Amino acid sequence: MKDRDRKSKERIIILVIVGIVLIAGTITAIYLSGNKEPPYYEISIEEIGTEDGADLGLPYEYIQSILNRQDSLLEHATDIEAQTYIVNRPDDIAMGFMKPWYVGPFDKLSYIQGITGTKTIERKKNGVVTFIDGFDDSYMMKKASSGSVGYAILPEWMAQGLVSGHRKDDLSILLLNKEPEHIRRDFKVIGFYKADSADTVYVSINKYAELYQHDKQFLESFIKSLSIYYEEDADTDSINSFLNGYFSESDAKKEGENWIYRDYDYYYRYSKTQ
Numbered sequence: 001m002k003d004r005d006r007k008s009k010e011r012i013i014i015l016v017i018v019g020i021v022l023i024a025g026t027i028t029a030i031y032l033s034g035n036k037e038p039p040y041y042e043i044s045i046e047e048i049g050t051e052d053g054a055d056l057g058l059p060y061e062y063i064q065s066i067l068n069r070q071d072s073l074l075e076h077a078t079d080i081e082a083q084t085y086i087v088n089r090p091d092d093i094a095m096g097f098m099k100p101w102y103v104g105p106f107d108k109l110s111y112i113q114g115i116t117g118t119k120t121i122e123r124k125k126n127g128v129v130t131f132i133d134g135f136d137d138s139y140m141m142k143k144a145s146s147g148s149v150g151y152a153i154l155p156e157w158m159a160q161g162l163v164s165g166h167r168k169d170d171l172s173i174l175l176l177n178k179e180p181e182h183i184r185r186d187f188k189v190i191g192f193y194k195a196d197s198a199d200t201v202y203v204s205i206n207k208y209a210e211l212y213q214h215d216k217q218f219l220e221s222f223i224k225s226l227s228i229y230y231e232e233d234a235d236t237d238s239i240n241s242f243l244n245g246y247f248s249e250s251d252a253k254k255e256g257e258n259w260i261y262r263d264y265d266y267y268y269r270y271s272k273t274q
Contacts, residue, residue: 048248060220118140132168
């Protein structure tokens with residue numbers, strides 16, 4: 001009789017434990033599903049007649065026009081990611097400070113690149129971006145206007161070299177192109193990033209392009225890559241309608257001229273899930 005009671009109690013305990021585990025698992029699954037970011041999909045821009053994965057070499061005029069119309073595209077897409085070719089610092093572009101807020105070595109700071117969003121940085125190994133309060137990655141797509149500043153994201157290690165009395169939310173840098181004449185543009189620091197290779201200054205494309213305003217040839221192949229990101233339930237017909245104004249729908253070249261009065265030398269392609 002005692003053995004029967006003991007076994008009955010053991011079964012009850014096991015059932016209670018199993019019930020607790022099932023309930024905890026259900027709650028965890030609900031929590032994770034509620035906090036999981038929706039899947040993202042990518043539309044990449046490619047040049048007609050080139051191999052897959054080749055650098056784009058897109059004229060800056062495309063990005064300038066797209067960013068000027070970004071509100072229409074971003075009604076349905078979530079992000080526009082464009083990257084310029086990387087240039088060397090200080091050989092190609094020199095960097096300085098309007099106020100001497102940084103004290104430290106520059107030997108780790110090797111490159112400068114224009115971007116429109118943070119995916120470029122976050123894809124670096126262990127890449128994480130932290131914005132200063134009041135800013136986000138939309139500032140990297142701000143339209144450039146006369147007298148305005150650009151925006152910059154710097155390696156986190158530079159924030160460790162602040163001169164006493166300077167705050168992270170009041171920092172700026174200047175970039176200077178000495179050839180063919182001295183062209184200077186100012187950039188407000190809006191964030192810092194960490195990565196295994198934190199050696200690049202990232203700046204907003206529109207203002208960065210002004211450093212090359214006299215180098216038309218360089219601007220003709222200014223953009224290394226361009227992708228549009230969207231969520232699973234996005235209105236892709238509207239996205240396509242926007243892209244059709246600039247690009248062919250396939251690698252068969254479309255006739256006529258696009259919205260910036262150029263031939264349809266580039267096409268868009270739906271590709272990998274993010």
